Amino acid sequence: MGAEGRGRRAGLQSQETSRARSLEHRGRRTGDPETSTLVMCGPEEAALLRLEEVFSATLARINNLILQPLLSTDPESSDPQDRECLRLLQQLHKSSQQLGEVTEESLYSLWERQRHPRSFGLESLLLLRSADLVMQVHMEYIESYTSCLVVQAFHKVAKSKSMYWRGRQKVLRQILTGMGCEGSLGTTLAQALRQPLTQHVQQYVLFLLSLRDTIGERHPAQELVMHAVTVFGNLQSFMGQALDQAVATQALWHTLSSQLRDVLCTPTHRLLQDSQDVPVVVTPLRAERVLLFDDALVLLQGHNVHTFDLKLLWVDPGQDRYTFHLLTPEEEFSFCARDPQSQVVWQWKVTQAVCQALRGKKDFPVLGAGLEPSEPPVCRCGAYTFRAEGRLCQATYEGEWRWGRPHGKGTLKWPDGRNHVGDFFKGLEQGFGIHLVPQAAEDKFDCYKCHWQEGSMCGYGICEYGTDEVYKGYFQEGLRHGFGVLDSAPQAPHPFKYTGHWEKGQRSGYGVQEDSDRGERYIGMWRADQRHGPGVVVTQAGVCYQGTFQADKMVGPGILLSEDDSLYEGTFTRDLTLMGKGKVTFPNGFTLEGSFSSGSGKGLYTQGVLDTAALPPDPSNICQRQLGLGAFPVESRWQGVYSPFWHFVLADCPGDLQEALLGFHMQSPRELRKSQEYLCCERSHPKDSAGNVEDILEELLQHREPKALQQYLRKALSNSLHPLGKLLRTLMLTFQATYAGVGANKHLQFLAQEEVKQHARELWAAYRGLLQVALQRKGQALEDEDEETRDLQVHGLMLPLVLPSFYSELFTLYLLLHEREDGLYSQGITHLSLFPDTKLLEFLDVQKHLWPLKDLKLTTNQRYSLVRDKCFLSATECLQKIMTTVDPREKLEVLEKTYGEIETTVTRVLGQEHKLPMDDLLPLLVYVVSRARIQHLGAEIHLIRDMMNPVHIGGLYDFLLTALESCYEHIQKEDMRLRHLPGHWDSRELR
Structure with missing residues (x-):
């Protein structure tokens, strides 16, 4: 019930209560027939009525003579402690008012029962029908009271209003008469606010026990009475524990220096254990004193205070009877007691305190006696800011934990704006994660949507940089490694696109790079981010070069093919200009052999012999002027595409590595923003029904007959979530990067033809690899395949299925060649x-x-x-x-x-x-x-x-x-x- 609702209800009920009291007194004096029915239904209820009336009056006096004066502290005080005390006293006053309202409701239910005993049964009493509500109001009051007690609010406020209280001593003594109060004024005020409540709850328990014994087991209200007995018995135990903890906590502050007291004295702290009472030694940190609160473990070392959140504290029992271990996000401690009994006390209390902190509420009825498990869960959720030096320094992790380490799904945030959302394993990023790194330019970020292993990018990822460059490919130890595609921004000063292999962050191995600004494409070998080894350059003007590159420049002899099929064989300068000895063969068969050089202008100078006696060349021979023959073995060109697949197969096709090794497709558009919502993305997931490894392998076994196999392969190759379909799509990407656009040159037809056939061979081997894994899981072996059978399957089955994926670019090359x-x-x-x-x-x-x-x-x-x-x-x-x-x-x-x-x-x-x-x-x-x-x-x-x-x-x-x-x-x-x-x-x- 809300405070406002209870207030309205209490206002109506107070009128009825006043009228009932008047009728009661009048009936007792005159014996008026109108009031003759107001006889008590039993001595227990009469006692309860008197109890509630006395308690209601006591609450009213305390409110008027104690709480209201305590609240008159200057609200504009600049002292934070004064403002905090006032806030706590206001909360106590509010709780006291709610307690008074509930007491008035209880009185109203008693008078209704007295006036209409036949209409209102015993179960109509508020104490029975709403025992949990009454208990909750009492608990809120005791929580507010103990918070004031812990921070010594009564002493501080009484001290600040000493002139007032000295003038009111006579009245105050009358209020507190019979309470047996001794000590300071603050102590007297604290007891005056506590004793009526504890005595009242005690009387509730006695009343309920007497009522239980009186009505018998068959009474309709017996179940309600039994429940109320349990509730208020637990409340009495809880109040005793809460008061003891508050008193112990209040007493603790007097044993600490003012500096430590200012740090630790908060309303939320409740002392559960002190190493001065039960000694314990903490290693490796030699703590002078250990304090266990209900929300934190505190280690004191001189003026240094080490505070550990109980929600992120793991208790690991030791190997002997004297020691147990505590794990935190950054540290690990050993608690060593003098005797086994002390070890049991500390370990039990720490364990129960952790359980209580994780539940987010105090144990009820007493510490460790609730219905919740007494052992805290190993896996939890929480937030923590790292303090120790290292890559996580000042970073805040929020998410799942296990044994003191981030483990599961979570978010890391650094003060400089870096964010990481994803999976963690034993404290390190592992699995899929999205990492956002702010750049110097405003609203510019590098966004890494990648797979991680032991804290570094490893596996497939998509990276969108603040420069608008995009990389899609593989990583190892945080660097580009394996196959990948790096695409510059379209509006970049020198736009480019590299499709090929990487090693330790640099282009290395076979790769294709298109330079849109210069209108040319390089196809060949790389080393240390430079063209190095055999290579072919195809220009938009139709001119082609082939030769050996070193340090990004062509060196030694090479060939040049022009669009009209003129052929130059000889040496070049580093910028691909004819220089030195060479031979030119023209389309009509004429040859020019000699020395070539470039003059001061743009012309070409030569000194040599022109042979015009040669016969016209055979057109078919001109068509055979193909580039790259023998320079790039077809079986080694795109091994970076296949190697992740074979790692996947050799690992027995693990489902958790499928996405990291075979890649994924982003389904959301590229957006780089600082907002947290942009750290999430949608992607094709390996657990989807179409891409589940178990289902794929099972279906593969069911389609081994020739006709069924053809249908299965066609379906698999067209599915972007199937391992074979993913392979084919990546190969299509490499094919288009090589032979589309500028690469659509007739002199590359043989290279393209070779690749298509090789892809068919590799995809058939990939199918066989998956089949072998599927059979091994069934305890069967894959039959060996001879070379003749393999060629029949490749050309008769696989090649017709994959050719459509490359046909457009391939047929264009045939058109140009012929x-x-x-x-x-x-x-x-x-x-x-x-x-x-x-x-x-x-x-x-x-x-x-x-x-x-x-x-x-x-x-x-x-x-x-x-x-x-x-x-x-x-x-x-x-x-x-x-x-x-x-x-x-x-x-x-x-x-x-x-x-x-x-x-x-x-x-x-x-x-x-x-x-x-x-x-x-x-x-x-x-x-x-x-x-x-x-x-x-x-x-x-x-x-x-x-x-x-x-x-x-x-x-x-x-x-x-x-x-x-x-x-x-x-x-x-x-x-x-x-x-x-x-x-x-x-x-x-x-x-």
């Missing part, structure tokens, strides 16, 4: 499209009996096709489907079906089944290809040839692809012949 050939082919298609069907069939030397035409018995000159532009339509439409898939096998199947459609048409024309020999097939296939008008057919053919399953080499698919290649080359050569069309073909025939 652009000239496809240009000639396109011209040929354009000219052949001018022919009507019959003329084109005749032009291609297709035997006339194979033409799908219908004669209408007209003259020879009037003979024409009724299906003009629709000859071999089914084969043409079938061949066009070759552009609708990226799978080389499916493209070959389209080609096979096209051949089947041609034969079907021929069979229908001849009226009998007919197998076409090569001499008849090629002209018909040229006709179908010309009518299908497939764009970039050369790029399609070469990609199919490079990516097709080796098992098909020499078979039907190889034969059909060779035939298509012949048609493609034939159409290119027809261009010149079509420029001289026969003169007797008129315009009507070409319509």
Whole structure:
């Protein structure tokens, strides 16, 4: 019940009480019939009524003659101690008023029971129906009283108002008559405020015990009476304990120096144990005195006070009967007693005090006798500011603890603005965590969303820097290590993006860096943050360099390929300028060999021999001018991507390391702010149903049959939470970083082709690694796989599944590489499209009996096709489907079906089944290809040839692809012949 509500209720009840008292006295004197029913229901209730009346009157006198004068202290006093005493006295006055209100309510319930005994049973008495409420009001009063007693508020205020009390001594003696008070005025006031309450509670207990014995076990109110007996018995014990602690605490201050007293004297402290009473030695800190309060452990050493919060104090029993240990966030102590009994006293009291502090309330009814466990939990929550020198100095940790160390989830905050939110293990950051570091610039922060191990970043992380640079990759001991991507801010003066390997915070190993400002991309080896070793530079202008780099500069011989396929082989300056001996091979076959140098201007000077007698080069040889051949072994380029996965597999796929080793995807936008809310983020979690390791391994075992395996792998590779899907997405990132944009250069086609095949091999090995772990968990072993079987699975199963992920960039390189050939082919298609069907069939030397035409018995000159532009339509439409898939096998199947459609048409024309020999097939296939008008057919053919399953080499698919290649080359050569069309073909025939 709130104070305001109780006040309103008490006001109404006080009127009834006054009226009831008047009626009682009148009835006793006159025997008025109106009051004859106001007889007592029992001697116990009559005694209770008198008890409540006396207590109510006593409270009123104490309030008027003691509390009100005590509260008249100057509220504007500048002394903090005076202000604190006034606050505590005001709280005591409030508690006294609430106690008076409850007493009035109890009186009201007694008079209602007296007036209407048949309507109000024994259970209507406030003392029975609201025993817990009455108890709580008494406890609040005793808490307020003991707080005043601990800080000696009565003595201080009485001393400050000594003139008043000297003038009121006669009245005060009358108030305190019979209380047996001796000592100072402050002591007398303290006893006057305590004794009425303790005596009143004692009378409550006696009344309830008498009532319990009187009403018998079968009485309806028996259960309420028993509960009230327990409640007020516990209250009496609690009050005795609370008063004893307050008195002991008050007495403690007189044994301390004024300096120590000023530090330790607070209303909340209650002394539980003093080493002067039960000696104990604390090591390694040689404390002169040990004080155990109900909220803190205090070690005194001269004028130094070491205070330890009980909520963050762990009791560790010792190995012998004389010693036990205490753990705190920064220190560890051993308590050694003189005898086993003293050790038991200290250990028991410290343990119970810790339990009490963690519960946030005093034990009820007495210390250690509550229903809560007597052993404090090992894992707790709390806040602590570190003081010792070190990386945590002045940092405040708030979160979960275990045995004196941050353990679980928590937050670290430093005074300089640094914040860390995440998981902790034995005092160190371990697991996923977000670390915020303020920068010199206003509102600029470095935000690290990473995995941590033993206090350092280790594993996968995403770091957003105050410079707007972003790093996504792996760390070790707080430094970038392994595979990672560093991307500068778009508005940076020199924007760049590095995708590759790192070692101890520096770019090292294979990597790709794009310099947007210079419009060039470097692909190659690094060491100590500089280009070092074999490398290739691709420029936006189409010029490519390949050579050896040292200390970020190209040294020694190298090659240069221009966009028109001119080739320079020789030496360069460090800024990639031709210098020294070299040889230039031009696209027309001419060669220039000699010495090269740059003049004072921008020109190039040379002295050498120009050879014009060489034959024109074979276009196919020009296409083979590929960069990086042999310089970067394909199997070692991106091992930094695969190594975390294999660490995960070799560790038996632990779920708690899945995210740290395989990475995660941030789902929230990048935001760097000082507010605490920005230390949280959403990310794909390994415990999600789609990414749970246990579920993944179990499902993997259920899909081992060829058809089921293909479906499973397709699903796994498309899932960003699956280990295989995560691998594929990272590989896609590296592929795009290398071959998209500036890297879309025809001279890199072979490098890209190699990588796609290698990725298919690595992903198949990754699947086998997961399968091995799944089988081992079932007590089974994975069968060995020979090289032939592995190649069949890689090319027949895995490559078609992963190729779509790289197809866009890869096919672009094929387009660029075969652009000239496809240009000639396109011209040929354009000219052949001018022919009507019959003329084109005749032009291609297709035997006339194979033409799908219908004669209408007209003259020879009037003979024409009724299906003009629709000859071999089914084969043409079938061949066009070759552009609708990226799978080389499916493209070959389209080609096979096209051949089947041609034969079907021929069979229908001849009226009998007919197998076409090569001499008849090629002209018909040229006709179908010309009518299908497939764009970039050369790029399609070469990609199919490079990516097709080796098992098909020499078979039907190889034969059909060779035939298509012949048609493609034939159409290119027809261009010149079509420029001289026969003169007797008129315009009507070409319509």
